[in-house]
Amino acid sequence: MIEFAEVSKRYPNGQEALKRVTFELADGEMAFLTGHSGAGKSTLLKLICLMERATSGQVVVNNKNLNRTSKRNIPSVRRNIGMIFQDHRLLFDRSVFDNVALPLIIAGYPHREIGRRVRAALDKVGLLSKEKHTPIMLSGGEQQRVGIARAVVNKPPLLLADEPTGNLDPELSSEIMKLFEQFNQVGVSLLIASHDLSLIAQMHYRTLVMKEGQLVSDQIEATTDNEAVSYE
């Protein structure tokens, strides 16, 4: 699903965010991406959804070489990726339903199908009763679930999450993680950036550890609950 080959990213200000990163995420695989803030997690995710371009190396997503994707084709790449953000990135002047419907409207789905799919996605995250609310009326955990519903509503084969539980308490966080596991069980590939090591440790999934722009560890399970160990 995702292939990075010797990928480096240097920002115009000279900061080297990624250094020769190589890894592969198989179809239907779920993995965590962890490391200190500034280690390059966000940059890595941004390269996958073409918010940034690699300075060197190859990024292949869903069998498409992103190095050769023209600006015009960026939207079609993004439509195949569901993205979940720490700050949710919801539109606060529109209802929950309209927020979730956004990817479908953009892709030109017929009206009736939009209603069906949005309600299915909201049902999945347990917010069907709040479709007419605006996001401002919801709690942080609920807002994040609206963000997740929006990410999955058009059934993308790949989900990217950038600190999805960053602002949530442990109980809500594990609820969100359970949702991700359910998506994974139906074949969706997931890459979740998080620095919540205790949560990652409970989950027993592949974990990519980044440090100063390099991939320093790639294990199936996080080692211990001791956060310091896997970083150093």
Added chain:
Amino acid sequence: MSNEQPTGASLSQGATIGARLNMLTHLHKLEARRGIAEIFNNPVSNFMTILVIAIALALPAGLQILLDNSKSLSESWDGASRISLYLKTDLKENRLYSLADEIRQQNDVAKVDVITQKQALDDFKQRSGFADALSQLDSNPLPPVLVIQPSPSHSTPQASELMLAEFDRIPEVDIAQLDLDWVRKLYAIIQLAEKAASALGIALGLAVLLIVGNTIRLSVQNRREEIEVVKLVGATDGFIRRPFLYTGLWYGLFAGITCWLILNISLLWLQESVANLAGLYQSQFSLSGLGAIQSLQLILISCGLGLLGSWLSVGRHIRQIEPR
């Protein structure tokens, strides 16, 4: 979601072209409505914008209306190029009438009006307001006049001038004058004014483009966050552009209607003074306003400028916004 295989975001299967088309019209309705809502969300500043655009359009349009009116006025006189023969003041009254009869016999003359010295003086007294002063005069200084209307076949400027030369040779004629002269001068002035109006129209049209473009630029900047989100979930620039184009179109439409109102109210306001002035010249002339076609043209041009202005602005500014 759980019992279906993830299929990616390829367009849904089974959606007919008809359903897609339905969705597209539905979307356009939605965006058109959102464009209007955008304007009504901030009524005061948007109304000002609309008013500015309307005034910018009203100036050249109003000038055009005035020019059209003066043109129709001069054209109606152009056909009736009259020749006035100012006769010698010592002419006897019976000779005056016989001369008029002689001229009437000519086949290139349609009509001859006789204005005797007394009539001329009475008329002058009535209109000039110098009645008291004139009554002090011992003799009438005004000449008798023959007003000659050439027959339609001889009313072209060239033919009129030939006739004028002929009349000038009649011994009783003091001065022969063609009333066409000043019409020609007026016509030349109108042509000049028309060019000025076109230049003004172009300049103010550009101003409208800039006003709309700038307003749309602000609106794009205000919705920066929303645009970023929509880009992140895969919206094309075209999709993002559409609601802004609608906003521009609405600006144009509202400004066009406002401009039409401004013009009609101004014309109404001028109408009385014009009628008064025309009355002084013994004319039935009245200002003609915007006809149905001209009104439609005005509103279409306004809509077009609104759309073009937002189109020129929105593409550039949307491209600058990339999600971070």
